[in-house]
Amino acid sequence: MKKVSVGIIGLGWPGQMHAQALRALGQANLYACADLDDERRAAVEKEYAPKKCYSDYHELLQDRHVDAVIICLPNFLHFPATLAAIEAGKHVLCEKPPTLNAAEMKVLREEATKRNLVYCFSRQFRFSPAMRAAKKAIDEGRLGKIYHAQATFIRSRGIPSWGGGWFTEKKRSGGGALIDIGIHALDAVWFLIGTPRPVSVSARVFQNFPQYAGPGIFDVEDAAYAFIRFENDAVVQLETCWAGNLTDDVPPRRYFGQELVNSVIYGTKGSIRLNPLTLFEDRQGEIAKVPLDATQDEPSGFELQMRNFLRAINGQAEPVNNADQAVALMEMIDAIYASSQLGREVPIA
Numbered sequence: 001m002k003k004v005s006v007g008i009i010g011l012g013w014p015g016q017m018h019a020q021a022l023r024a025l026g027q028a029n030l031y032a033c034a035d036l037d038d039e040r041r042a043a044v045e046k047e048y049a050p051k052k053c054y055s056d057y058h059e060l061l062q063d064r065h066v067d068a069v070i071i072c073l074p075n076f077l078h079f080p081a082t083l084a085a086i087e088a089g090k091h092v093l094c095e096k097p098p099t100l101n102a103a104e105m106k107v108l109r110e111e112a113t114k115r116n117l118v119y120c121f122s123r124q125f126r127f128s129p130a131m132r133a134a135k136k137a138i139d140e141g142r143l144g145k146i147y148h149a150q151a152t153f154i155r156s157r158g159i160p161s162w163g164g165g166w167f168t169e170k171k172r173s174g175g176g177a178l179i180d181i182g183i184h185a186l187d188a189v190w191f192l193i194g195t196p197r198p199v200s201v202s203a204r205v206f207q208n209f210p211q212y213a214g215p216g217i218f219d220v221e222d223a224a225y226a227f228i229r230f231e232n233d234a235v236v237q238l239e240t241c242w243a244g245n246l247t248d249d250v251p252p253r254r255y256f257g258q259e260l261v262n263s264v265i266y267g268t269k270g271s272i273r274l275n276p277l278t279l280f281e282d283r284q285g286e287i288a289k290v291p292l293d294a295t296q297d298e299p300s301g302f303e304l305q306m307r308n309f310l311r312a313i314n315g316q317a318e319p320v321n322n323a324d325q326a327v328a329l330m331e332m333i334d335a336i337y338a339s340s341q342l343g344r345e346v347p348i349a
């Protein structure tokens, strides 16, 4: 496999996780990085010694030694940075959300396809041990026909206030809890049920807890609830919240107060719960609890995701988190906001 020369743009936590993944895999080299923040750039320079460190990401994109970029910028820069990267002939792995809306993502899909470049959006949880074990069981048909899935990502006191306040400003984030953490929960169940085409959404988003936001603009939702119908007749229920008054059975985490994160998939022969990973199988009327083996000692989700991206660049694999799925994911997000605003179910064309 050809060693791909990679640039990372945006050096916060996800940027550093991708750098770690690159180093652990050893199949590509971190050639360049870019960030406006001197301290973050210096930290990555010290730890990973890339050949080039830029503050202006446009300069990195003009560097002919860079084959591929990983974009970990604030949400509103995903579209312009990905487009500029594609126009400069680079393959792209971009952090979630892929863009601020589906219209932007459709442009990126078209531009990447036209140039025969690999586009992936980052969703490392698709590659976690529990997700891979659950997906395997589902693909083996152990659930029968899937008709319903529950997607949950709720924090008790987790309104993000770092990053200069961009997370809570609609213009720069595209939305609040839904586009920040709800997207993880939604994508997890959608991926497990085989990414069927969404056809309609009924949803309501709320802003209930401005007192827990940091200083600065707070014009996004802190909670979102949605009911999504799919072409194959399955339905998904999503609940997500940055600041819910959670009950005491939900354990506290190191950050963000208490946290309730789960995916449950229901089928005619059984169901699967991701956390803790368990299969519940119908055995002649009795529901048997079957533990599933999730191998922990494999590379991390970030590494497996990176491996897929690099293999796709070398023509050895199809991208798992591909541009078609990024468009559909953003269509669901758009429809959730539209449905809430209109107060009714909205179709997805």
Ligand SMILES: NC(=O)c1ccc[n+]([C@@H]2O[C@H](COP(=O)([O-])OP(=O)(O)OC[C@H]3O[C@@H](n4cnc5c(N)ncnc54)[C@H](O)[C@@H]3O)[C@@H](O)[C@H]2O)c1
Pocket: 009, 010, 011, 012, 013, 014, 015, 034, 035, 036, 037, 040, 055, 056, 057, 072, 073, 074, 075, 077, 095, 096, 097, 122, 123, 124, 162, 163, 164, 180
């Ligand atoms: N996959 C995950 O689990 C995960 C986790 C956290 C964040 N994210 C996503 O990653 C992205 C970044 O999130 P974050 O928490 O690191 O945010 P952040 O604000 O902490 O970091 C963004 C970085 O981008 C830099 N930056 C901003 N504008 C720039 C520009 N014009 N040129 C160069 N650098 C610029 C900033 O200096 C900062 O270091 C977001 O889209 C977020 O949704 C994903």
